[in-house]
C-alpha cells in the first residue's frame with residue numbers, strides 16, 4: 547500500500563516538475579502523530595481527503611506541502627477558511643521540497659483551508675498555494691458521516707497491528723486499535739462534515755449550514771407565535 551502510494555507520489559512529482567513553483571502534493575495528520583509513517587494524502591485539485599484521527603484536546607494538526615523543487619522562502623501562511631490557527635510554518639529542515647504547517651484549535655466537522663503566499667522555489671514564484679482538509683473524527687471510511695459503518699470498521703480492526711491500511715481506525719492516535727477507539731467513534735456517531743457531499747447520488751440531502759438552520763428556526767418560531775396568537779384570539783373573542 548505504502549509502495550503504491552510512493553510510486554504514485556513520484557509519478558505526480560515527475561508530472562508536476564515542469565510547472566514552476568507548483569505544489570505537487572500535501573498530507574496531514576494529528577501533530578502528535580506527525581512523525582509517524584502514516585499521514586492522510588490530500589489532493590490539491592481532486593476529491594477532498596478527510597482526517598479521521600483526533601488532534602487531541604487542542605485540535606492540533608500538521609499539514610505538509612510537498613513541492614516539485616526546493617523552496618527558497620515562503621512569504622506567509624494563513625488559514626483562509628474554516629476554524630483553526632497557524633501556530634508555526636517552516637521549510638522542512640530535512641527536506642527543502644517540503645513546507646510544514648502546524649495548526650491548533652482545529653474544530654471537528656469542518657473543512658479547513660490553509661494558504662501559502664509568495665512561495666519562492668528554485669522553480670519560480672507562486673503567488674498562492676492553497677490546500678484543504680476535511681476534519682471529521684471517527685469517519686474511518688471517509689464518506690463525510692460518522693455512523694455504524696465506521697463503528698463496524700473500527701471493530702473489525704481492533705487488536706490488529708496499526709499499518710498504512712488501517713491507521714484511520716486508530717482514532718485517538720495512540721498506536722493501537724482497541725476498545726478506546728471503538729468508544730471514541732461511537733461517541734462521534736451522528737456527526738457530519740458540514741457542507742460536504744462525497745457523492746450526491748448516494749446521499750439524500752446536503753447538511754444544512756448554520757444560516758439555513760437559523761432561517762428554519764426563525765420560520766418555526768414565527769409560525770408558533772403567529773398561530774399561537776390566532777389560537778388565543780379565537781379562544782378569547784366570544785367572552
Ligand SMILES: [Ca+2]
Nearest residue numbers: 685687689691
Ligand atoms: Ca463514515
Ligand SMILES: [Ca+2]
Nearest residue numbers: 716718720722
Ligand atoms: Ca487507538
